[in-house]
Amino acid sequence: MQKVMAAVVFLGLAAGCRSSPRDVKVGEGADLGRYRRIGVLPFQGPKVEAREAARFVEELLRREGYATVAPEQMGPVFDSLRLQPGDELSLTNLMTLREQTRAEALVFGSLAPAKKRGGSRLAVLIIDGQSGELVVRGERDVPPKEKGGLQGAVEALLDSIREAMAKTSKEPSIESLEEP
Numbered sequence: 001m002q003k004v005m006a007a008v009v010f011l012g013l014a015a016g017c018r019s020s021p022r023d024v025k026v027g028e029g030a031d032l033g034r035y036r037r038i039g040v041l042p043f044q045g046p047k048v049e050a051r052e053a054a055r056f057v058e059e060l061l062r063r064e065g066y067a068t069v070a071p072e073q074m075g076p077v078f079d080s081l082r083l084q085p086g087d088e089l090s091l092t093n094l095m096t097l098r099e100q101t102r103a104e105a106l107v108f109g110s111l112a113p114a115k116k117r118g119g120s121r122l123a124v125l126i127i128d129g130q131s132g133e134l135v136v137r138g139e140r141d142v143p144p145k146e147k148g149g150l151q152g153a154v155e156a157l158l159d160s161i162r163e164a165m166a167k168t169s170k171e172p173s174i175e176s177l178e179e180p
Contacts, residue, residue, distance in 0.1 A: 024164040027134035032105075032126070032165055039069035039103030039129070041078060044085035045111035045120075049150060053111050053122060056154040061107070069101045077101060086110070091132060098129040105129050111142075111150075119144040122153050124161070136161050 040058040043050035054071040062068045077100045078085075081093050085108075089097075097106060108125040115121075120142040126135040138161045142153040 023140070024136065024138040024160050025134070026136050026164050030133075030135045030165070032135060035066070035105040035135075037067040037069065037101075037103050038105045038107060038126070039074050039097065039101045040071050040107040041074050041109075042071045042085050043109035043111060049120070050085070050109070050111050053150055053154055054107075054109055056151050057107055057109060057124060057158070060155060060158050069103050074101060074103075089132070094129065094132050103129050105135055114141050120150075122150075122157060124157060136165060138164075 038061055040054050040061070043054040045053070051071065058068050058070050074097070077097055081096060083089070083093065094106075097103065106127050106129050108127070110121075110123045112121050112123075113119075121139060122142050123137070123139045125137040127133060128135055138157050140153055140157040140160070142150060
């Protein structure tokens with residue numbers, strides 16, 4: 001059975017990737033503006049910090065105008081499939097997540113110790129809920145004493161994702177959903 005490997009590979013890379021403050025890759029032809037409902041899965045990493053990072057991502061997506069499925073709502077569905085954060089998703093499991101939550105796209109994430117200078121490495125991956133194709137992935141170092149802490153790092157990373165999506169799309173992506 002074909003596996004959706006992007007999430008696993010991405011989350012595995014998060015612990016030891018490049019040390020640049022921001023690294024964003026947009027999937028070919030990706031446009032966040034085509035999604036209306038995005039599910040945020042529980043993040044991988046230290047329980048308290050990972051839960052907090054997932055909550056910040058969900059909150060910021062909601063503020064951007066997306067209908068969201070919070071990690072707390074995604075968790076039971078994920079558990080019913082006997083999956084843990086970082087596990088491979090089969091296309092069948094992906095379809096089940098989509099059907100039970102009505103999420104058109106899914107956010108995976110991880111928070112891992114950074115290899116250099118302490119702190120953490122935040123990684124976020126958004127995939128299409130139907131095909132499993134990469135929409136966008138981003139990573140950012142979270143220095144131990146960064147102003148704004150984890151929430152500031154999440155905001156900076158999502159800003160970088162927004163900028164990258166706008167550069168690769170003919171139409172604005174996240175901004176297209178904001179109320180005038």
